[in-house]
Amino acid sequence: MLEAALQGLVMALRPETLLYVAFGVFLGLIFGVIPGLNGPIALALFTPLTYRMDPASAMAFLLATYGAVSYGGSISAILIGVPGTGENVATCFDGYEMTKKGEAGRALAASATASGLGAILGVVVLIALLPVLRGLVLAFGPPEVLMICLWGLTALAALGGSIQRGLISGGIGLLLATVGFEPVTGTLRYALGTLYLYDGINLTAALIGLFAVTESISLMSKGGSITKSDISTIGSVAQGIKDVFIHWFLFVRCSIIGLIVGIMPGVGGAVGNIIAYSHALQTTKGNYGTGDIRGVIAPESSVNSKEGGDLIPTIAFGVPGAASMAILLNAFYLHGLNPGKELLTTKLNYTFLMAFTLLAGNILSSLIGLSFARLFSKIALVRTSILAPTILVFAFLGSYGVSGRIGDVAVTFLCGLLGLWLKKYDYVRAAVVIGLVLGEIIERSYHLSIQTFGWGFLSRPLTLVMLGFTVVTILIPILFGKEKEAEA
Amino acid sequence: MKVKGNIVFALVLLGITLFFVLGSLSYDPLARQLPLLVGIPVVVFLVLQILTQLFPKSFAWLERMDSRQVIQVDQSLAAQAKAVRAVREEKGRELEYYAWTGAFLLAIYLVGFLTAVPLFLVGLLYLRLKEKLWVSLVVAAVMWVVGYIGFIKLMEVPLFKGILWD
Numbered sequence: 001m002l003e004a005a006l007q008g009l010v011m012a013l014r015p016e017t018l019l020y021v022a023f024g025v026f027l028g029l030i031f032g033v034i035p036g037l038n039g040p041i042a043l044a045l046f047t048p049l050t051y052r053m054d055p056a057s058a059m060a061f062l063l064a065t066y067g068a069v070s071y072g073g074s075i076s077a078i079l080i081g082v083p084g085t086g087e088n089v090a091t092c093f094d095g096y097e098m099t100k101k102g103e104a105g106r107a108l109a110a111s112a113t114a115s116g117l118g119a120i121l122g123v124v125v126l127i128a129l130l131p132v133l134r135g136l137v138l139a140f141g142p143p144e145v146l147m148i149c150l151w152g153l154t155a156l157a158a159l160g161g162s163i164q165r166g167l168i169s170g171g172i173g174l175l176l177a178t179v180g181f182e183p184v185t186g187t188l189r190y191a192l193g194t195l196y197l198y199d200g201i202n203l204t205a206a207l208i209g210l211f212a213v214t215e216s217i218s219l220m221s222k223g224g225s226i227t228k229s230d231i232s233t234i235g236s237v238a239q240g241i242k243d244v245f246i247h248w249f250l251f252v253r254c255s256i257i258g259l260i261v262g263i264m265p266g267v268g269g270a271v272g273n274i275i276a277y278s279h280a281l282q283t284t285k286g287n288y289g290t291g292d293i294r295g296v297i298a299p300e301s302s303v304n305s306k307e308g309g310d311l312i313p314t315i316a317f318g319v320p321g322a323a324s325m326a327i328l329l330n331a332f333y334l335h336g337l338n339p340g341k342e343l344l345t346t347k348l349n350y351t352f353l354m355a356f357t358l359l360a361g362n363i364l365s366s367l368i369g370l371s372f373a374r375l376f377s378k379i380a381l382v383r384t385s386i387l388a389p390t391i392l393v394f395a396f397l398g399s400y401g402v403s404g405r406i407g408d409v410a411v412t413f414l415c416g417l418l419g420l421w422l423k424k425y426d427y428v429r430a431a432v433v434i435g436l437v438l439g440e441i442i443e444r445s446y447h448l449s450i451q452t453f454g455w456g457f458l459s460r461p462l463t464l465v466m467l468g469f470t471v472v473t474i475l476i477p478i479l480f481g482k483e484k485e486a487e488a
Numbered sequence: 489m490k491v492k493g494n495i496v497f498a499l500v501l502l503g504i505t506l507f508f509v510l511g512s513l514s515y516d517p518l519a520r521q522l523p524l525l526v527g528i529p530v531v532v533f534l535v536l537q538i539l540t541q542l543f544p545k546s547f548a549w550l551e552r553m554d555s556r557q558v559i560q561v562d563q564s565l566a567a568q569a570k571a572v573r574a575v576r577e578e579k580g581r582e583l584e585y586y587a588w589t590g591a592f593l594l595a596i597y598l599v600g601f602l603t604a605v606p607l608f609l610v611g612l613l614y615l616r617l618k619e620k621l622w623v624s625l626v627v628a629a630v631m632w633v634v635g636y637i638g639f640i641k642l643m644e645v646p647l648f649k650g651i652l653w654d
Contacts, residue, residue, distance in 0.1 A: 052643055164533045164554050171530035172501060175508040178523050187519035190511055217589065220617070221581040385617040386627055392589060393605050393631050396596065397638075401645045406597065409648075413593045420582050421497045443522045478553055 008352025024064030032072020048398035055335035064361030079377040090277035094295025109240025112366035119362030122308020143457035146445035147466035152319030173435020196407035205408035209415025212395035258302030262309020276302035323430035600650030
């Protein structure tokens with residue numbers, strides 16, 4: 001394990017890896033700062049760019065980008081009162097009030113420190129859990145893999161809002177994944193007589209459509225620029241750094257909330273930061289909503305610790321808990337990295353590389369973001385009429401770039417329409433994506449389980465436990481949930 | 489209006505799911521198992537969705553049960569979060585812009601990326617989004633350079649040339 005950690009560190013410290021981390025951080029900050037763009041869009045758009053990179057550089061680039069997006073989002077939340085991503089909504093409540101009072105520097109520094117330290121905590125927990133996860137994953141056979149995939153998909157679907165629409169979304173993703181050659185019998189399915197569909201639906205092209213195309217069109221439809229920036233002074237940052245250490249217990253509690261949110265499929269950072277803010281509100285007395293520094297520390301601590309948590313189920317079980325992780329999982333496969341046993345044994349060095357580069361990306365983004373906050377906040381004011389068509393063009397170029405097939409561009413286009421409707425009618429896009437990504441693994445594990453154990457695979461102890469989790473996940477909201485009154 | 493759209497979309501999804509379910513019946517028993525195991529429950533859920541939208545009073549109990557949530561967020565905070573996020577007003581022009589995207593796809597197919605990219609950007613920015621001509625031309629030029637340098641030269645991806653030029 002130590003050897004793998006050292007190998008991971010050496011890979012992370014290679015000049016080209018560091019260069020890709022820096023590049024990823026720069027792009028991630030831009031995507032984070034601009035309201036309407038987010039982590040899944042960034043990952044979907046940039047995955048094609050990694051196609052010709054070696055796996056280490058590709059992972060470093062993507063994870064650094066992912067890590068930087070959420071801090072970028074806090075810059076616009078604090079400086080212009082508009083969250084760059086859904087994960088920074090709660091940061092607006094007090095962060096922007098602080099800017100109005102001339103304390104932008106303090107808020108940005110507190111956010112950077114809480115984000116950076118939160119990321120450290122997330123990554124430390126990820127590394128600490130590796131031996132436990134390795135033992136668990138090594139005990140997994142096809143039935144357990146099948147059950148954990150089903151549980152992940154069900155949890156995402158059931159906890160995302162409407163259970164029915166969540167399950168429908170996951171099902172549609174799984175059905176789309178059955179196009180092409182069946183993995184066990186080799187039967188050709190749903191190819192519609194076209195050679196292009198023999199290999200199935202190109203995942204990268206579909207993900208670009210579901211996120212980048214959908215969001216670009218949505219941005220164009222809304223139009224206009226966000227607001228005017230009239231930040232005269234950023235102010236001192238030293239106090240903001242101190243604040244995190246003064247309120248260290250709140251920071252730890254909210255980081256743990258973020259971690260749990262990251263590990264749990266279906267909850268997502270957009271709700272996680274509100275939960276953390278709400279926790280601060282309930283457990284401490286303060287003038288929240290009027291520029292209380294704790295109102296910045298609480299959500300920002302949760303946002304970046306979540307990222308370490310996100311990686312745990314993705315790396316260990318190949319079960320992504322959110323859309324961004326599903327896109328990252330696709331990138332794993334694209335670069336020949338198989339989650340589960342492989343990433344926890346023979347390619348453990350890559351797991352450490354991912355942990356280190358996520359950490360480096362988070363820390364670097366905090367430093368760069370803090371140093372050039374005012375400059376980045378100006379990027380948020382770019383007109384969507386210019387931004388959205390540019391993203392659209394880039395999306396189509398990227399979609400074609402992966403395999404050089406014009407059919408992929410058509411898939412991107414069609415998935416863009418599907419994404420628009422899924423978004424408009426409150427279906428769960430992330431569940432579609434995860435169904436698409438996990439479809440082949442689910443089908444292969446299902447057939448292997450049946451062939452090896454017959455239906456008796458359902459009586460294996462671990463399988464039973466996970467089947468129980470799946471059933472409970474669906475039943476809990478129905479039996480113990482409360483009716484939805486407002487959207488969070 | 490939204491209710492009607494909801495029903496139409498659920499019907500579209502139902503059509504897609506039925507295509508998968510019925511299509512699977514012609515495959516060998518192993519190959520049809522997953523589409524059937526997944527497709528049949530999805531059909532049931534979609535029918536329930538459509539019934540819930542068509543007869544909201546009769547199926548109100550189902551709607552209430554379906555929207556129950558375990559993770560509860562403070563109501564005032566949720567409202568505040570919603571207000572912060574709703575900075576831009578939704579104008580319902582998605583289909584129009586989607587049609588522009590379709591035209592872009594058609595242009596790529598006919599004349600290839602390097603011609604379609606500037607055509608699409610200048611057309612959309614200048615004609616539809618009312619940007620200044622020089623802004624449209626600059627954005628188009630920048631993206632053309634990204635396509636040419638980034639994809640053709642650096643990534644060595646020979647971009648599609650279009651059926652008319654090829």
